[in-house]
Amino acid sequence: MVVTATFIVPIVATDLWDTSSVATYVLFGLMYLATAFVTVFFNAALISQADIALRGGDPSVAGGISAAAGKWPRILVWAAISATVSQLLRILQDRVGFLGTILAAVAGTAWQVVSYLVLPKMVLDDRGVVDAVKDSAAAMKRTWGENVVGNAGLGIFGIVIAIPGVLLIVASLSLLASNVVAALAVLFLGSVCLIVGAVVVSALSGIYQTALYRFSVDGVVPVAFVDANLAQAFRRR
Known part of the structure; x- marks a missing residue:
């Protein structure tokens, strides 16, 4: 910004x-x-x-x-x-x-x-x-990986966590006619929600990318992703 x-x-x-x-x-x-x-x-x-x-x-x-x-x-x-x-x-x-x-x-x-x-x-x-x-x-x-599917999942997650921010912004528009101060406050809160959500999704994407890289190099699933079955993300075609 x-x-x-x-x-x-x-x-x-x-x-x-x-x-x-x-x-x-x-x-x-x-x-x-x-x-x-x-x-x-x-x-x-x-x-x-x-x-x-x-x-x-x-x-x-x-x-x-x-x-x-x-x-x-x-x-x-x-x-x-x-x-x-x-x-x-x-x-x-x-x-x-x-x-x-x-x-x-x-x-x-x-x-x-x-x-x-x-x-x-x-x-x-x-x-x-x-x-x-x-x-x-x-x-x-x-080793064709399902990184597209993984990123699509992160995209859906991003949409879900963005919903509260969008709802707050819509609510702020309805408040403009009656209370400008309240509308601006709600608008600010909604904007913050969207920014935080975008940061979280970006961070998760980078971590997921690193985990796939580490598995592709070492052939061993990182401990934090043991339950995520990363072997399927790089299964051979």
Whole structure:
């Protein structure tokens, strides 16, 4: 949010919002890259410490940030690639209509499967971006995993825990006419619920990703996931 505001404020202040100038595209491009870098950076930090925890160690916030900071050039490159792919998929969806939506969904799923283990490979195996992509694609090709199903489950969980926040926001709209202060308070509470839910789902996704990576490398299910039957997530096809 801070990174986004850093770019949005000058865009609005200089009346570039509704223009198609080169400066506008450059600022939006830099904003998208910066937000992608922040996202990937802290996902890398989370993965480094999730791996420590899954192996019985003692994770820490400082340790995660230090691990990610040591690989920031690779993280920046991967953030740029991820942001570019996301933008291309969005353009495809917007420009081709219903067919574009279907193609973007298929391409997005394929990209997610191929790149699913890229970040763990970069962080935990100290692989470069190109090698990490190759390793991730090879791992998925050899041992096709049900990471799509796992992420779909996390997505459903995210929708469920977002319901209270959505209901609070809807309730705040109905309060606007009678009590503005109460409406703003309920709106704030609903927004907080949505943000917390998004953070929880993102963290769970990173932990799940790390667990699948650890199983694919060691062939042993992490203790914390013994009852989750991870062997089925990487069963051979």
